[in-house]
Amino acid sequence: MKKLTSIIAIATSMATAEVANAQSQYYKKAEQNPYxxxxxxxxxxxEKGKVNIHPVKYKLNGIEIAANVYTPANYDASKNYPAVAVAHPNGGIKEQTAGLYAQRLAEAGYITIAADAAYQGASGGEPRHTDKPQFRTEDIRGMADYITQYPGVDAKRLGVLGICGGGGYTLKAAQGDKRFKAVATLSMFNSGEVRRNGFQNSQLNTVQDRLKQASDARAxxxxxxxxxxxxxxNITDEEIAKTxxxxxxxxxxxxxxxxxxxxxxxLYTTSSLLDLMTWDAAEHMDLIEQPLLxxxxxxxxxxxxxxxxxxKAIHAKNKELFLIDGATHIxxxxxxxxxxxxxxxxVSFYKTNL
Structure with a gap:
């Protein structure tokens, strides 16, 4: 079979000592934090009087999901709080940027949840690294299921934030799930479009070949x-520099x-491409009628x-595109x-719309 190379899939046959040492060095940050x-x-x-974190687990379609719930300072379960579900990027987990934004929103008075996607992170599901849009969309609905039952959460004031790939899946979840009263994305990544066309449409000529590879992997x-x-x-410093x-x-x-x-x-299973390449986050954007940022x-x-x-979100209320001046995606x-x-x-967006 013809070998395909791309920005997205860099072939690395084995982890070098450089890679192993770098990963070992930076894993220490995770090891040093109790969460x-x-x-x-x-x-x-x-600590009392501050934002607290609560690791939780729950079942979603028979799979155990690992999540962190963040509660605001001086949290009182007898009161009513707005809540926000935060969907992590492709390749990401709840301990990285999703957790950062969940913590910052909790500091602003929201009860937040950041969960690892099924088949990924600390959540269950086999085979590992399965990355299918329907599962990722269901993960977001699952966060809504859990957090709306959490003590103190006002289910009528539920927002959602999707980051990178989580942003694309958030758009799709919000198209149908009207429990989300305010919808936000950050650095939205349309996983379907990129897996199909390549990043910046760089693989348009190889779509059928790659679908054949995915089909063979499924078989x-x-x-x-x-x-x-x-x-x-794995990737070396030299390979990173050349990207x-x-x-x-x-x-x-x-x-x-x-x-x-x-x-x-x-990593993601090659067979996941059968679903990813035939999916698009920007389809049916007209179904979003909620406020959109x-x-x-x-x-x-x-x-x-x-x-x-x-x-394409022609029916979204209070729709706004906000540019963060000078910032790249990452x-x-x-x-x-x-x-x-x-x-x-x-905070301004959720305060107005939740």
Whole structure:
């Protein structure tokens, strides 16, 4: 079969000593935090009068989901609080940027939840790293199921925030699930479009070949064979430096170096492409009638996906596209000056619409 190469799938046959040492070094951040959180300013212990974190588990379609619930300072279960579900990026987990934004929103008075997607992170499901849109969308609905039953949550004031791939799945979830009263995305990544067309439409000529590869992978699984994976298992500093796009170069640095976590991976089952490549986050945007906020970095090379989806939300109320000046896609995940801008905008948006 013809070998296909792309920005998205960098072939690395084995982890070098350089990779192993780098991962070991940065995994220490997770090991040093009792909740394995790897973002700056993360909670290290629960204290009275401050934002607290509560690791929880619940079942979703028979799969055990691992999540963190954040409660505001001086939380009182007898009171009513607005809540926000936060969906993590592709390859991400609840201990990274999803947790950062969940904590910052809790600091602003919201009860928040960040959960690992089924088949990923600390959640259950086999085969591992399955990444199908219907599952990721169901994960977001599952967060709504759980958090609306949490003590103190006003189910009539539920918002949702999706980051990167979680943003695309959030748009899809909100199209049908009207429990979400206010919908926000940050650095939205349309997983279906990119898996189908390639990043920035770089693989339009190989769609059928890649669908054949995914079909063959599915057939191999069905026959009891080895599960095939696409994506990046390990990457060297040299390979990172040679990556031409900001999204992937900075993404590799974020996930494999500065914010590395043992549960986070860029891998996904090759057979997942059968679902991903025939799906699109921007389809049926007219079904979103809730207030909609879409945020993207002004220098983000993924901004085109937000630009494509936003105009299609013709029925969304109080619709706004907010640009974070100077930010790239990955910088919105962690860089303080950009996180502050995004959080301030989110707080204003949810305050008005929840």
């Amino acid at each position: 394995t959180l790897v973002y700056d300013g993360a909670i290290t212990k629960n 191999q699984e069905a026959a009891g064979g080895e599960v095939k994976f696409s994506g990046v298992a 031409s796009t900001d999204l992937y170069r900075e993404g590799y640095e974020y996930y494999y170096r500065t914010h590395a976590h043992p549960n986070s991976t860029f 879409m945020m993207a970095g002004s220098k983000s090379d993924t901004k085109y996906m937000t630009d494509e989806a936003f105009p 910088q919105t995940y962690w860089k303080p000056e950009y996180v502050v801008q995004a959080v301030n905008k989110l």
